Amino acid sequence: MRRWARRQPYAQPPISHGSHPTTRYSVGVKAVIFLFLISLPAFADLDAALNALQNGDYSTALKEFTPLAKQGNASAEFHLGIMYHEGQGIPKDYKEARKWFRMAADQGEPSAQFNLGLMCHQGQGDVKDYKEAMWWFRLAADQGEPSAQFNLGVMYYEGQGVPQDYKEALHWYALAANQGNVSAQANLGVMYLKGQGVEQDLAQAQRWFRDGADRGDAHAQYGLGLLYSQGQGVNQDYNEAAHWFRLAADQGDPSAQYDLGVLYLKGLGVPQDYVQAYFWLHLAASTGDAESVGERDKVAKEMTGAQLAEAQRLAREWKPRSAGQ
Numbered sequence: 170m171r172r173w174a175r176r177q178p179y180a181q182p183p184i185s186h187g188s189h190p191t192t193r194y195s196v197g198v199k200a201v202i203f204l205f206l207i208s209l210p211a212f213a214d215l216d217a218a219l220n221a222l223q224n225g226d227y228s229t230a231l232k233e234f235t236p237l238a239k240q241g242n243a244s245a246e247f248h249l250g251i252m253y254h255e256g257q258g259i260p261k262d263y264k265e266a267r268k269w270f271r272m273a274a275d276q277g278e279p280s281a282q283f284n285l286g287l288m289c290h291q292g293q294g295d296v297k298d299y300k301e302a303m304w305w306f307r308l309a310a311d312q313g314e315p316s317a318q319f320n321l322g323v324m325y326y327e328g329q330g331v332p333q334d335y336k337e338a339l340h341w342y343a344l345a346a347n348q349g350n351v352s353a354q355a356n357l358g359v360m361y362l363k364g365q366g367v368e369q370d371l372a373q374a375q376r377w378f379r380d381g382a383d384r385g386d387a388h389a390q391y392g393l394g395l396l397y398s399q400g401q402g403v404n405q406d407y408n409e410a411a412h413w414f415r416l417a418a419d420q421g422d423p424s425a426q427y428d429l430g431v432l433y434l435k436g437l438g439v440p441q442d443y444v445q446a447y448f449w450l451h452l453a454a455s456t457g458d459a460e461s462v463g464e465r466d467k468v469a470k471e472m473t474g475a476q477l478a479e480a481q482r483l484a485r486e487w488k489p490r491s492a493g494q
């Protein structure tokens with residue numbers, strides 16, 4: 170079994186469409202319309218704009234948001250940034266999106282600060298700038314924005330714009346994880362498993378993997394499967410390992426696909442089945458991973474022509490499932 174081979178330690182959330190900061194989380198951030206703004210009065214024109222945006226009437230939303238944004242309404246500025254970023258009723262324009270996000274961010278709107286940080290991080294509308302991304306993420310994170318806290322953890326983990334610092338990464342992941350951010354929960358599990366920024370603690374690794382896995386995060390599901398397959402912090406249980414690997418593999422996680430293929434090859438926790446072994450190893454090999462290719466090709470030598478044709482058919486017809494399907 171693998172030990173986080175080829176795994177990226179994080180998943181980057183998309184642009185936020187806004188929501189109450191205590192309920193939003195990533196991977197990815199829920200794309201729900203920002204219907205309330207604490208500390209802003211309700212304006213009829215703003216309500217009309219929000220309703221139009223929610224109903225997909227982009228021309229009306231644009232017509233209503235624009236004068237409000239020009240008057241300095243942070244909610245209108247934020248949503249106008251969303252419309253330019255997504256190309257909703259207008260041509261996609263990252264520079265214009267950044268302008269409106271910046272105006273809302275300067276008024277302290279955390280979702281706008283998060284989005285502006287993400288655009289800086291990804292180089293959308295201007296050159297990539299990790300230091301500026303860090304600045305905006307920090308402002309949003311200090312207001313309790315979990316996606317910003319998560320991204321700060323990523324940047325400290327990777328050393329993007331700051332020296333690599335596992336303790337700081339752990340700190341920000343923990344803040345986001347405690348607000349329900351599943352990506353942060355999975356990454357905390359990795360750090361406790363590896364002893365990064367903290368002493369190795371398999372009980373904590375299991376706790377955080379379980380939290381993320383139960384909410385459908387493929388990375389966390391793979392991590393939990395790995396603990397069961399190796400007997401780390403839990404009794405070794407290949408049935409449980411196969412269960413969690415399958416959930417992650419069904420979502421397209423290549424490491425889980427590889428390990429599930431190995432379980433089928435060896436008959437551990439599942440019946441030995443060369444067709445299923447080849448099928449999952451072939452999906453993992455589609456990423457170009459040499460180890461997956463090698464294992465798949467070894468299995469192929471043990472298969473009949475009919476078995477190989479069936480496995481290849483399954484691979485052609487396979488589509489990833491979303492969490493909960």
